[in-house]
Amino acid sequence: MAADCIFCSIIEGNIPATRVYEDADAIAFMDRTQTVPGHVLIVPRQHAANLFEVDPQAYARLFAVTAQVARAVKAGLNPPAISVLQNNGREAGQTVDHLHVHILTREAHDGYRMNWDDLHANSEQLERWAASIRENL
Numbered sequence: 001m002a003a004d005c006i007f008c009s010i011i012e013g014n015i016p017a018t019r020v021y022e023d024a025d026a027i028a029f030m031d032r033t034q035t036v037p038g039h040v041l042i043v044p045r046q047h048a049a050n051l052f053e054v055d056p057q058a059y060a061r062l063f064a065v066t067a068q069v070a071r072a073v074k075a076g077l078n079p080p081a082i083s084v085l086q087n088n089g090r091e092a093g094q095t096v097d098h099l100h101v102h103i104l105t106r107e108a109h110d111g112y113r114m115n116w117d118d119l120h121a122n123s124e125q126l127e128r129w130a131a132s133i134r135e136n137l
């Protein structure tokens, strides 16, 4: 547990949250900022800032819980679609340095937009980027 971490404080029960699920590894609760109706966060009980600091098995477990909760959100709130989002670092939009996954209900024309514009990278660029990734696997 990190002393100044709001999510650790929620896990410990020192800050109230509307919980929807918890087990030995993770808890899920309603985000206080409901950017969409039914915005849920899933966090591991063990503090890690992001995916770069967490054990890969714990990360896999976090997403197993995410799948379970996302299906319950879909069944319980009946949105037409759901996005699952997990940001790592400020530039990616992470504002709390405790690994967490967002479940976002989605509607047609809800204004949420990921930038999927095509960079039009050529095959040389793709191969260079892929080689840099492969070297680190």
Ligand SMILES: [Zn+2]
Pocket (backbone or CB within 6 Å): 001, 002, 005, 006, 007, 008, 009, 047, 048, 097, 098
């Ligand atoms: Zn924490």
